[in-house]
Structures are given as C-alpha cells and as structure tokens.
Amino acid sequence: MSAIAKPEPAPHLRPVVASREPQPxxxxxxxxxxxxxxxxxxxxxxxxxxxxxxxxxxxxxxSGKSTALRCIDRLETIDSGSIEVAGIRVDDPQVDLHKLRREVGIVFQSYNLFPHLNVLENVMLALRHVKQQDKAEARRVALAALAQVGLDEKANAYPEQLSGGQQQRVAIARSLAMAPKVMLFDEVTSALDPQLTGEVLRVMEDLAANGMTMLLVTHEMNFAKRVADRIIYMHQGRVWEVGPGEMLDHPYTPELQAFLAADL
Structure with a gap:
C-alpha cells in the first residue's frame, strides 16, 4: 500500500438552500x-x-471521480478510510456483496447487454438469478422498468436492433428493476451523440424528480447545473469544491475556473 499523503485543507464548500425536509x-x-x-x-x-x-x-x-464511484459499489477496494451505503460498510472485508449490489445499481459508459438475449430477457436476468423471482414476477417487474425508461415496446428487440441511446436506457432499466436505494452513473452519455444523449438525460432527470438517490459522474455541465442538488468538483484525487449548480457560474477556486474554461 502506498504511503498516505498529508491531508489537504478542507474543500471549498458553499451553502445549499434546502428545498425539502432534511433526509438521512x-x-x-x-x-x-x-x-x-x-x-x-x-x-x-x-x-x-x-x-x-x-x-x-x-x-x-x-481526477479520481470514476474511481470514487467504483469504490462505492466495491468494484474497487480502498486502501484506507471508510465507505457506508444504505447501512452497509462497503470497506468491511466480510461485506455481503450480493446484499450491497441489491442496494446499489451502477450504469457504465458501455451498456454491457447480452447480445443473445432480447431486451426483456436482459432486464429479467438479475431478477431471476439474484432476487430469485419466478418468471412471471420477473417479467412484470422488468416490463415496468422498461416502461419507466420509455422502452416497453422494445421488449422483444435484441440489442443490435437498438440505438446507443436505447441500449443505455435498457441498461438503466436493468438496474432500476432491482429496486436499488442508490443509483450510480459513470459517464453514461460519453459515447453517445447529442440527440441520443438527450434521450438518456431525460430518463435520469425523471428519476431525480421522482426521488431516486443518484451519483452521476458527468461532463454534461448544463445538465449537472440544472438537475443536481449539489455538484462535487474533484481535482487531483481530492474533493476540491462543493456547491449547488450556481457554482458553475461563479467558481471559487482557480482550478474550477480553469476546468470550466477548458470545457467551453
């Protein structure tokens, strides 16, 4: 294990005006x-x-943003510190990974759909094998998840018959079907053209509006500004600046200023 660096000063935090009752x-x-x-x-x-x-x-x-996300789902193990998700100590060497993965859904840039299964079968797979649901119940839940992302009419299509945006929405439905308490999205639109990106972002915006707890690693600054309750800017492996969407218009730190200027 590498030597631990000296802790940096606390990140730049801004007040966030609460728009609802405080939640745990x-x-x-x-x-x-x-x-x-x-x-x-x-x-x-x-x-x-x-x-x-x-x-x-x-x-x-x-900057470490995707690594942080992967550590939350125990796809990477950490060297030190602690992570807790939905009451589960993720850094515990004896953590129940099946229980963790039922509570946390993660969607990646690559869709990871099985090409030999149709859309409905892709979404049903974890319901049948992880949640041990019978076929009829798994089908009902999978169709409801597909309807949530606007793709129930594509249930019998195969991945190769779908656009990239549709495949990504199936990947989201697959995670939603497991009824997770937290959803993680890692650059899910980075491989899509602007029109398909809009399809996926609309689904994610609906999820946020319906109260899903979400952590989103993204380069979509306008989306982050409009939809996120808070934005975390990471720089060189550290949380550097935290605040509401308005921080993208008025960054405190020169590092965030430079990052936003480069993104224009």
Missing part, C-alpha cells in the same frame, strides 16, 4: 484513499449524500 444520509465516504501501484488516485475523499439527493461529480480525466 445514505452514502458516506470518510477519508478514502486508493492507489493503483504507485499512482495515488484518491487522496482523502470525504462526502455525504442524503436520501433522494442527486449529486453530480465533475472533474478532469484522472
């Missing part, structure tokens, strides 16, 4: 460090997410 914390990262060999990617990352919050995580490539 459902995701908590506390002083999380993660290295790959000699490359220290996370350097004391700490933040909390309340139930029903939509958090957008932004930052340059290599």
């Amino acid at each position: 914390v459902i995701v908590k990262l506390d002083q999380v460090y993660k290295s790959f060999g000699d490359n220290q990617v996370l350097k004391g990352v700490s933040f909390e997410v309340a139930r029903g919050e939509m958090i957008a995580i932004i930052g340059a490539s290599g």
